[in-house]
Amino acid sequence: MYLKLPSGAKMPVLGLGTWEAISDEEIETAVNTALDFEYRHIDTAWVYENEGAIGKVLKKRFASGLKRKDVFITTKLPMTGVHPERVSMFMEKSLANLQLDYVDLYLIHFPVGCKYYEGETRPKFNDKGEIETEGRTDHGALWKKMEELVDSGKAKNIGLSNYNISQIETILQNAKIKPAVLQVELHVYLQQRELVEFCQKNKIVVVAYSPLGNPGMNKFLQKLGQQPRQLANILEDPVVGEIAKKHKKTPAQVALRFLVQRGCAVIPKSVTPKRIDENRKLFDFVLSDEEMKALQGLDVGEAARVCDFKVFGGLDKHPDFPFTRQ
Ligand SMILES: NC(=O)c1ccc[n+]([C@@H]2O[C@H](COP(=O)([O-])OP(=O)(O)OC[C@H]3O[C@@H](n4cnc5c(N)ncnc54)[C@H](OP(=O)(O)O)[C@@H]3O)[C@@H](O)[C@H]2O)c1
Known part of the structure; x- marks a missing residue:
């Protein structure tokens, strides 16, 4: 199953996430x-430090x-590249890592x-443990x-990640090529x-x-020497579990299917073959309107954000920080 991008490209709805998949093995x-297992979409980023390993496998x-044309590869300009003078350099670095002529x-x-x-x-x-940021982002110049x-x-x-509505509007106002995709936590x-x-x-694909x-997430925080967080566990949610039971599916499959039925692509990460297999089995069942409504009722909002980027101390003080400050 695909979602069509404005360029005419077909992006597979299901992709493999690779954040925190670090070792070559x-x-x-x-x-x-x-x-x-027929995944044809792989999501990586310069900061995941695994583009090189992915390139070797590809x-x-x-x-x-x-065939190159049969896989859809996404990578990302890191925060250290968010400056008009560094976009091209980081693109070249990622292409070299991935051993590709182009990314999708x-x-x-x-x-x-x-x-x-x-x-x-x-x-x-810096000495206070805060990330060294640049000044205001010139979104227009960066997008050019x-x-x-x-x-x-x-x-x-090309597209955006972690941008909010007003920042996307700024890009849209001056864009010759509109962002094809917004990748956000969902x-x-x-x-x-x-x-x-x-x-x-x-017409921006989410x-x-x-x-x-x-x-x-807590394994990641632990690695950084940070305190674990009280994270709500979707995979143990009784509403998700009940729906999963009805369809003879797993909670993960229901959580992913919910997003697919909202018209979004999903990029679950796993390095566990059994789960990679489980996460692809999303296209042989349909959640009813009632089930969709029950799942909609589980929305917690901003407090449920897992990737709030607060591991980067001080980032939330920056004027271009995209999420609600809490
Ligand atoms: N643009 C951004 O700023 C941004 C931020 C975060 C993530 N991403 C991308 O999105 C991808 C997915 O997000 P994510 O890695 O944060 O979280 P996720 O896909 O929601 O969850 C990944 C975690 O769930 C486990 N898992 C996977 N399938 C499972 C299943 N069927 N049952 C139980 N556990 C399962 C994985 O464990 P194992 O690997 O041990 O199996 C891993 O610990 C990332 O890998 C990355 O490519 C982008």
């Missing part, structure tokens, strides 16, 4: 398993029959720019550089109806990230 297993698969989709990962230091892959933090990537054939489609507990409706009205509410 994990990537090799996850990407090969996903391709074997190279082998292309050599053994997979290039997204601005986050609307705030961070200082870039040659040779550093991650943003830097993104458009140049389409003109040069390096990116077939799951049964964070439904963002106004944002999704705005995008759909403007890709749901953390579609399962990222049950692995």
Whole structure:
């Protein structure tokens, strides 16, 4: 199943997420398993530090029959690249990592720019533990550089991630090529109806990230030495569980199907073959209107946001921080 982008490109509704799939072994297993299970959409980013490993797997698969045109590869301009003068450089770096001539989709990962230091892959933090950000983002100038990537054939489609409505409006006002996609956190507990409706009205395809509410988030926080958080668990929600039972499906499949029926693409991440298999089985059942309504009733709103980017201390003070400040 596909969603059509304004360029005419067909983006598979289901993609493999790869954030926190870091070791070469994990990537090799996850990407090969996903391709074997007919996933044809892979989501990565410069900051995931796994583009190189993904590139190696793709190279082998292309050599053994997979056609480049049959896979949809997304990667993202990091916050350290959110500056008109750095877009092209980061695109080249990602293409070199992925060993590709072009990506199918290039997204601005986050609307705030961070200082870039040659040779550093991650943003830097000051003595107070705050991330070193740039000043206000010049969204118009940045977007022009993104458009140049389409003109040069390096990116077939361009889009945004973690932008809010007013920031998307700013881009739309001056765009020669409109953003094809908005990738944002979306799951049964964070439904963002106004944002999704705005995008759909403007023919921007919405890709749901953390579609399962990222049950692995605390492992990530622990790795950074941060306190674990009290995260609501979608996969143990009784309403989700009840609906799953009725359809002889799993809670994960219901959580993903809910988003697909809202017209969104989903990119669940897993490095576990059994789950990669489970997460693709979304297209042989339909949630009824009543079930959709019951799931809509689970929306918690902003408080359920998992990827609030607060691991980057001080980011929420930046004027271009896109989420409601809490
Ligand atoms: N643009 C952005 O700012 C942004 C932010 C976050 C994420 N993303 C993208 O979206 C992708 C998905 O989001 P996410 O990784 O945050 O969260 P997610 O896909 O909602 O959840 C991933 C976690 O769920 C586990 N899992 C996967 N399938 C499962 C199943 N069927 N049953 C039980 N557990 C399951 C995975 O474990 P195992 O891997 O151990 O199986 C992993 O810990 C990312 O990988 C990334 O590509 C983008």
